[in-house]
Amino acid sequence: MAKGPLVLPVFLVLAAAAMAVMLLVALSTRLSPLPYSQVQPNGYKLRRWWFVILSVGLVAIFAVTLPWFPYPPLRAAAHAAKNDTLYVKITAQQYGFTMPSVLPLDRRIVFEVTSLDVNHGFGIYDPRGQIVAQVQAMPDYVNHLPVTFTRAGRYTVRCLEYCGIGHASMQGGFDVR
């Protein structure tokens, strides 16, 4: 569920590849120079490929990953259809959360998250300490965050939006069983 640790190796590989290419370009200045009129046409041809690959690739990634977007269904009817859903109210306030202390395992939960004062973040960390879900807690608005916990244990909740001097101490937790 937590994708954070996966992101780092992906980033490092892509960053290393980009750096390698650019450093090779820099090193090419040690070779005998070529006239620009020779470099440019080939470079532009290659660029056409890069343009196509990048545009198609990026749009494809957007489309393919749509099912993993964390948003709740838009229509309330779709919500209600999942009749086994447990609705849980979360209220954030400088510098703490009001929430239940125990939540069920393997059941669809929709957190209804709001704030009584400033913007806060409702960030859920699993028992191993990885973020598994988050949403903003805003005054005047209620954000719906659907989550199903598949791992039992103690979850920590941390504030993930800067909310004032006590921000770093704003945490809570619940047991999932």
Add this chain to the structure above:
Amino acid sequence: MTSARRVLWIYLLTGIAVFTLMMLLGIAMRAEQARWVAFGPQIFYAMLTLHGGGMITSVALCGMGGLWYLMRREGELSARAALAAYALVVLGVVAVLLSVFPGGFAAGWTFLYPLPFVGATWASWATGTFLIGIMLVSLGWTAWCFQILAFTLTRYGGWGGASGWNLVFKRDAEPHAVPPPQSIAAFVVAVDGILTGMAGMTIGTALIAHWLSPSVLIDPLWAKNVTFFFGHAFANLTIYMALGWVYVGMARYTGREYHTTKILAIAWWATLIFVAVAYFHHLYMDFVQYRPLQYVGEIASYLSAIPATAVSVWGSMLLVYRSRMRWTLGSIFLFTGLIGWVVGGIGALLDASIPLNFDLHNTLWVPAHFHTYLLGGVFLFALGLIYMQLEERSGRCSPPLLRWVVGLTTFGGMAVFLLGFYVAGANGVPRRYALEPSPGPLTASWATVGALLLLLGLLVVLIEAIRLARLPAENPA
């Protein structure tokens, strides 16, 4: 020194002075997170507020001076108007400075409504002074943008000429009327910049109204949108401003010519739009935000990689490839700045993917990627511009040994500093925590060591710059 150069150096030196101060605050914050020192949250968050706003403004000042100077070489521009804009920005910086020290304002440089007013540990005057400071910076910035926009419009024959439209769609565009690449960049920055400045003044006015009369209520979601539009675009434009002299510098150091092509013009139009709408990614975790805007945010963030890599970076790489590149500190800074921009961009693309953002939003991954392209990109571009000027004036450059020393300390320190953010962010350590959960303190201590090494490297860069500046001028301008 001509008055044009004087304007350039006033901007640059102020930018570097502000940068230096903010860098010391940055190191202090990282040391606090490493638990080497303990200022306490009140001071930590005051420093965070000042560092965020101050740093962006410092690179913006370098960008404004640099791009203004490039435009000045293309035609008549009033130095007075540039200095008036400068004075407004500096007044704003002073107001923000006073609001934070001694005022204690610590609602963050993003000052999300209603935080400046709720649970404040600072006096009300500090809030007001901060907001007035933001207004002044926005005003100075907008004034600068209007000057640049007016210049490109008169110099290149109206909107069609300045934007590159005539070049793309009209066969008979006169060659002398086609703006060089840096002028296309200036046009786009000015247009987006005016929108940005307006947004800054809008949110500033709204918050000042609330400050004067608390019965004036503001919609928190609206405030978030306007604030992030302002903050995102302002920060983003510092990169695009710098590209102006990256184009010029790369051409000069490689001895090759870089012209405006149709593709370049179209790429900048795309950038114009992406800068304005990518900010929606700051609201990904606001599930009440109108849903299509989330999609627009992801697509715009993704696609901004196209003009960046396929045009600006690609074009620069082609200039360098098998050229007679002169590798001086100036060209090294410009080139490594491009690397930092691309690497930070990769971090940004990952974060801009909504399923990943669910796990990365407001973790240290965010400062990780933006420090990569702001510190490892824009700031290096600024150093590149400064060294380019110094090398050109003195006709000299720095000895190879010195280049190695600077390279190892500056880039090595930077890499270690940045990796600390990335590793912690991927492991869910939140950003803006004075006291971080594990593994925050560990990664913060590596990062502090890296930042100190960087400081050392920049000290060498400074001393070498002073040495070059004191050499007799070979090409006085």
